[in-house]
Amino acid sequence: MKTFKLLSLGCFLFFISNVFSQTTSPKKFNLDFNQYDTERLLPKDWFQWGDQPISTESIEESNYVGKIITSKKGNFGCITYAIPAGFEGDSITLSGYMKIENINKKQSAGLLIRLNGANNKLLGFNNMADENINGTIDWTKYSITIPYSKETDYIYVGGILNGNTGTAWFDDFEITIDGVSIEKLNIIKKSSLKDNIETVIQSLEKSSKPLDLTDNKTLNNSLQPLIDKLGNKRIIAIGEDTHGTSEYYELRLAITKELILEKGFNTIVLENPYDGIEILTNKIDEEPLESLMRKHLFSIYQTKEMKSFLDWYKLKNDNNSIKFKGCDDSYWALEALLEKEFSSIRNEKLSTLLKTLKKAIKQSKKSNFKNEIKNNIAVYKAIIEMECYLDENNLHTPNSKELLFNGKSSYINYKRLSEEKTIRSRDEIMADRIAYLAKDPNAKIIVWAHNAHISNTVIIDNEIGLMGRDLKNKFKNNYISVGLSSLSGTYSYINNRFINSDHKYNDKLLQKKVELTGENSWEKVFNQFSNRPFFTDFNEMRKHINSDLFGDLKLIGYSKETYRDYYELPTLTMFDFLIFLNTTNATSSIAKE
Template sequence: MKTIFRSLLAAALLTGTSVASFAQSAPAAPAAADTARLTLDASVVNAVNTQSFYLFRQAVQPLIKQMRDKKVVALGEGTHGSAEFYKLRFWLTRILMEDEGFTQVALENTYADCYRLNEALHSRTVGDLKPLMKKHLLSIWQNRETEEMLNWMHTYNTSHLRKVELRGIDGMFGTTAAEVLQEQLARTTPEITALTEQLVQHTQYHDKVWTNLNDRSIPFKRPEMLANGWAGYEATEKLEKALTGIKLTRRQAPVVAGALKNLHHYFDTFYQPKVNKQESSRDSLMAEMTRFLVRDKGSKVIVWAHDAHVSRRLAVPGDNNGGGTGKFLERMFPGQYFVLGSTTATGTVAATTHRFISPLSPMASYPLEAPVAGSWEASLQGLTPAVFYLNTNQLQAADVRRPHRLVGYGPESGKDSYFPFKLSEAYDALLFVRQTTAATPL
């Protein structure tokens, strides 16, 4: 599994070693997992009909009933590139929005970049979304399956008073957030204008550093990168203080607050090692952004992110940042967090060979390796329904710690992609699709 962005960066920051020297594979799972054949009572297997949205809606009503009263519902993915995971999560999202009062869907994508796309979803005529998707979404979201959901959201907004919103919970890039602040604060004070200009420069520089990590011929200038990152953090702090006495309109205030939070998270990678002598936790920051999205009374959100993030338990051995985003969200919203994981056994997956995922990372189709013996995936593929979900609290004695596959944005799906899981510790429910296909690039 490709390491998450913070691990690569933190290693460079804290050790001074060149980023290019760091491997992208997470440590192999310990051998202590149970590999005995799994036997499940048929009553825990809930078959799902995926032939049409309407048949699907009927089949998942018991699952929707569990989700409807939660403040945060996370829809996970066992890979970043399976078409069926995008399609079925879209259908679940549509049901929750149409029937259960959810108005926000938040992607594992930079907050301010989703804000740009969301603006388009509220316009009278949206036209072709592809250029905006290619500019503002990581390449894992640049597929026809995601485009279908975004087009549905726009159509919904044109015919309903209650609008639906696209959000982002990540802070991987900063330029768009800085540009949003520059636009929103253009008519304030010379000091604020100067600070937003500085932030645009710092974020443009730093975003380029991240994308250049994919080109081994470009040298990694650590001292320069560190100086720029810290300067960006200081400029963000100064801007926030300068805004204390500025009165913003009701429309400006939430936009500015979100863009500022995006930049705080973006530069946290530099703040934590320098000030607190510790690594920045991307999972805790994504949870904090999720809390920001549901700060208003009655607001609810659907989160789309990798299983490794939405899981309630530590996904990768050696990760000392407190566990997945789901673990933080459970602490923030006790009893108000529901997480559905999803996994597959065979098929193809869209992935990139880039070391650092960006909107420019090319995606291609790769075959999934056969599940390892004794894994959850190997056991579940032997059950009769091709697509089904199960409630993990019904597994009881069958819920032993066994290998569970987590495929990131890279093409690797072999034995090093498995980690020992008791499903009930990670998810409320698990959606299984026996054979999946690679997501379709735009």
């Protein structure tokens, strides 16, 4: 059986991009493997990913199948097919037949689907690894479904064998979007921002109002029209396109003050570990703010701007009428918070349950790769056991319910992994935590989080944006997203990309200029419209203009700016309102120089 010479993935991507740039409306896809390339000795347009060789086999006249035969030196092989995207829909399904033989039980085979956006950004992926398909199985039909993103540039499908044992065959693939075969769908060309700049500017003229940041009084006066539009909603999410921009904190504090003092909002939620914020608020009158910030806030928030907010919060919250909460995962202080909550209760069973939970958490912190899931499931079970006991004996308080809910949320994915269920993303869990707070009918909530999280639509990796999407779906027009954006200036960042991997928030705050904004960017169009700050009503704009205009948008996280922080996005669909500043400055660290 013959195979073709392996090409590197990078070479393939260059090759396939050039091929597809000349083919804008393919009418037939070789998903049944039956069109045969006599030069490459492979099914036409199929190619190899990985280091295990791919080939084809004729099982009857004119009926070819894809095949992967492993070698001991390889790690995985994937027989892959690429389709230029441009479709509309909410979900994409790949179905097909697979036969496997002698695959080790620690390895697996399956179907694969991958969605790539601009610059090969991953928008969606599933390779059935969680289903652990191995051994010897005759021809069986399988299918996988993932959310479909309209930002998809290429759809990759394939048959994959993860490992170095056995053989896998694949046949008769089919792709559907929202249940309709891709063979019947027409490719829809994206509308580009650069082709519609004049129209966008005209729409901005109808939908925008200037902002004056000269001083607090002028800022508050110019924000009043926006405050009036937000005041009767239940959840206002205020974003940022970097976590380290000084003016964004100034704007968010100004909006937050007005919503609390004028419109009855009473809860502030920060994109920070839940338990860290709980301890900070518990000790805010006992310990210096800077000390609390260093212990319990992500390093990127250890700034003078955040301290200004906390100074105001401490002053205004003397009667505990304003709640301050975190919405990120909490692994570090749950047991201490529960001990404090139940310190006045003398109950032997409850004390035993607390000891069991503390022991499980201590063990989980010592976990290695082999026992991580087992140890963290033990924590989850201990939380459930405590929750049941408190329910049965009427010992629950509103605070204990909230603490245990957030504990369960932090450990839920270990349970889902053990049950071979799809894990819930960080964004989905943050949405759950905010929605939990909104169960209180009197709660009016202000969220401080990144633009990528508050977006009304899913925008990155079928993960980032799920928080805003889920909250918009649940609360409809009672959830409002306000994006913050700028063209140029400086920003702060940290070098640690895994900010919640431990409880040591001691990263140095660094500063840098924004340098990589592209020509087809929303920021440049906003700057062309006005050389002064403004806010615009995207809901109003969408009445007059195609909302699916794609242009580059800056979304820098905690780290240093790279080209991968610019996403080709239909920005008008992401937010209800957007505040634009032409130039901004980096936040200032509270650390002593």
